[in-house]
Amino acid sequence: MRLATLRDGSRDGALVVVAKAGDRRASAVSVAPTLQRALDTWERSRDGLEALATRLETDAAFGEPLDVKELAAPLPRAYEWVDGSAYPNHVRLVRKARGAEPPADLLTNPLVYQGGSSVLLAPTEPITLGDPAWGLDFEAEIAVVLGDVARGTRAAAAERAIRLVMIANDVTYRGLVSAELAKGFGFFQAKPATAFGPFAVTPDELGAAWRDGRVFMRLRSTLNGAVAGDTETGPEMHFSFADLIEHIARTRAFAAGTVLGSGTVSNAAPERGVSCLVERRALETIAHGAPTTAYLKKNDRIRIELLDEHGDGPCGAIEQTVIE
Amino acid sequence: MRLATLRDGSRDGALVVVAKAGDRRASAVSVAPTLQRALDTWERSRDGLEALATRLETDAAFGEPLDVKELAAPLPRAYEWVDGSAYPNHVRLVRKARGAEPPADLLTNPLVYQGGSSVLLAPTEPITLGDPAWGLDFEAEIAVVLGDVARGTRAAAAERAIRLVMIANDVTYRGLVSAELAKGFGFFQAKPATAFGPFAVTPDELGAAWRDGRVFMRLRSTLNGAVAGDTETGPEMHFSFADLIEHIARTRAFAAGTVLGSGTVSNAAPERGVSCLVERRALETIAHGAPTTAYLKKNDRIRIELLDEHGDGPCGAIEQTVIE
Numbered sequence: 160m161r162l163a164t165l166r167d168g169s170r171d172g173a174l175v176v177v178a179k180a181g182d183r184r185a186s187a188v189s190v191a192p193t194l195q196r197a198l199d200t201w202e203r204s205r206d207g208l209e210a211l212a213t214r215l216e217t218d219a220a221f222g223e224p225l226d227v228k229e230l231a232a233p234l235p236r237a238y239e240w241v242d243g244s245a246y247p248n249h250v251r252l253v254r255k256a257r258g259a260e261p262p263a264d265l266l267t268n269p270l271v272y273q274g275g276s277s278v279l280l281a282p283t284e285p286i287t288l289g290d291p292a293w294g295l296d297f298e299a300e301i302a303v304v305l306g307d308v309a310r311g312t313r314a315a316a317a318e319r320a321i322r323l324v325m326i327a328n329d330v331t332y333r334g335l336v337s338a339e340l341a342k343g344f345g346f347f348q349a350k351p352a353t354a355f356g357p358f359a360v361t362p363d364e365l366g367a368a369w370r371d372g373r374v375f376m377r378l379r380s381t382l383n384g385a386v387a388g389d390t391e392t393g394p395e396m397h398f399s400f401a402d403l404i405e406h407i408a409r410t411r412a413f414a415a416g417t418v419l420g421s422g423t424v425s426n427a428a429p430e431r432g433v434s435c436l437v438e439r440r441a442l443e444t445i446a447h448g449a450p451t452t453a454y455l456k457k458n459d460r461i462r463i464e465l466l467d468e469h470g471d472g473p474c475g476a477i478e479q480t481v482i483e
Numbered sequence: 484m485r486l487a488t489l490r491d492g493s494r495d496g497a498l499v500v501v502a503k504a505g506d507r508r509a510s511a512v513s514v515a516p517t518l519q520r521a522l523d524t525w526e527r528s529r530d531g532l533e534a535l536a537t538r539l540e541t542d543a544a545f546g547e548p549l550d551v552k553e554l555a556a557p558l559p560r561a562y563e564w565v566d567g568s569a570y571p572n573h574v575r576l577v578r579k580a581r582g583a584e585p586p587a588d589l590l591t592n593p594l595v596y597q598g599g600s601s602v603l604l605a606p607t608e609p610i611t612l613g614d615p616a617w618g619l620d621f622e623a624e625i626a627v628v629l630g631d632v633a634r635g636t637r638a639a640a641a642e643r644a645i646r647l648v649m650i651a652n653d654v655t656y657r658g659l660v661s662a663e664l665a666k667g668f669g670f671f672q673a674k675p676a677t678a679f680g681p682f683a684v685t686p687d688e689l690g691a692a693w694r695d696g697r698v699f700m701r702l703r704s705t706l707n708g709a710v711a712g713d714t715e716t717g718p719e720m721h722f723s724f725a726d727l728i729e730h731i732a733r734t735r736a737f738a739a740g741t742v743l744g745s746g747t748v749s750n751a752a753p754e755r756g757v758s759c760l761v762e763r764r765a766l767e768t769i770a771h772g773a774p775t776t777a778y779l780k781k782n783d784r785i786r787i788e789l790l791d792e793h794g795d796g797p798c799g800a801i802e803q804t805v806i807e
């Protein structure tokens with residue numbers, strides 16, 4: 160099933176179930192008023208939400224028309240936003256462009272950072288340019304929403320904690336990254352609010368494209384109408400979401416509603432393009448000694464969509480415009 | 484006023500107002516069911532909470548007896564936990580012990596890290612030793628709970644966003660710190676769940692001890708009954724909470740309920756003792772070439788309390804035991 164959050168003036172919005180066609184929604188407040196509450200009570204709420212989803216498919220008169228602009232992020236605020244870096248190609252490329260080696264344990268020790276989660280952007284909410292020297296970039300990613308995860312959960316048991324799949328734009332100010340990396344305390348000012356796609360879907364909604372704790376689909380990023388990247392999300396995701404859960408749960412527990420990201424989806428084949436501009440700049444630097452692609456500027460439009468083999472996008476599209 | 488959260492089996496517990504003597508509590512659910520809800524609606528809820536606090540002081544028959552063991556953290560889960568490092572002496576000491584210089588911008592560019600916040604420990608909840616090689620340590624700190632903070636908020640306007648003051652034990656696995664610092668993505672496995680003191684108090688509850696965005700009191704840490712540190716919290720807090728807010732809000736907004744920590748309280752005068760064991764080990768290393776103090780072990784008891792000039796502790800005490 161597909162879930163979404165309708166903006167209603169409250170901090171958490173109102174939970175709705177969305178038809179597979181993405182054109183209709185049904186209020187789910189009789190089951191759970193908010194997505195967080197549904198996650199808090201998943202064992203009790205799931206069946207009721209599934210019943211609403213079934214009725215949307217069988218009764219064309221049920222529900223209301225859906226306008227994506229009325230939606231907030233599925234979780235407008237979340238208790239944790241943890242982002243991994245599960246695609247080694249991204250790390251290798253960016254390091255190579257600055258003449259550095261990738262970390263020796265790149266394939267055995269996941270990179271993860273803890274992001275801010277009290278303000279998460281709606282799929283159509285603008286991104287703020289800020290100081291142009293900050294180098295605004297997008298990062299197209301897949302994210303999962305977790306149920307409760309006990310401390311010490313191992314990868315083999317972790318997949319059952321994955322409740323929902325979403326897409327994300329992990330907005331980054333590239334110009335602020337290196338100083339924060341050098342401080343060692345992690346990204347902070349370099350990571351403004353992250354945006355999420357409109358629909359949070361149960362893994363079964365992806366069919367055979369959900370396997371081994373990974374999504375096997377295409378993540379397409381379009382900048383001002385031109386495809387920047389059309390990347391395969393499955394084969395090069397070195398650490399599965401289950402692996403990432405084992406890593407983050409080594410010394411602490413997580414409560415339901417934790418959002419966990421894949422990091423920028425990145426493919427070794429250059430013809431696949433990029434899911435963030437810093438990778439294109441890295442390729443340019445490796446080939447020509449310097450980047451020619453500029454970071455985002457005012458009025459730029461970024462669209463991110465996760466597509467199946469038929470060109471359908473179960474998680475909906477992120478469509479954001481850059482404002483000053 | 485003093486607020487606390489009663490464990491009632493729910494994820495957020497039930498909000499109570501606590502008498503100044505710390506011995507009685509009154510249910511606040513008629514005003515707001517949880518502390519998060521009170522923070523979400525502070526302009527509407529504050530007066531009602533104050534009225535309950537006043538009645539607790541004037542009517543000795545009002546409320547129920549309070550047992551600290553029945554309390555959760557004031558926010559058992561929070562939307563953000565951001566921890567600063569506002570006491571330069573801590574950074575200088577730890578770096579000096581390993582023969583390193585402090586960062587050149589130590590006094591102009593605050594160090595902050597984003598911590599996990601979906602599971603926060605009650606004041607009397609045990610701490611897990613884990614692998615003894617992980618080097619379990621406590622870190623006694625002051626923390627504030629914020630209202631909504633707009634992106635770009637400057638220090639001069641930031642103090643009005645500070646709603647509540649608490650104490651914290653930012654539990655740390657020292658043995659996992661250096662590898663994570665080297666990765667640059669920030670602390671993760673090195674920081675298990677943080678514990679908070681029982682009472683979250685409005686700044687006015689501290690009287691003249693709250694000024695310039697700082698608390699001017701003593702933070703006493705006691706390990707197995709022996710005082711480890713009795714540190715002054717005010718004079719050496721180089722960055723005020725308002726300064727820290729300006730730093731974290733440079734590129735994004737924060738929603739009500741964000742918890743912001745001071746970092747380990749640390750004084751240059753050695754006779755003040757320490758608010759974490761790694762500092763004592765640093766002093767031993769500087770004096771004798773190697774540390775002699777061990778990290779925490781099973782059954783160790785740590786007590787942390789913020790004391791005023793009369794020896795009263797408005798935020799209550801953290802009292803935790805180390806378990807395997």
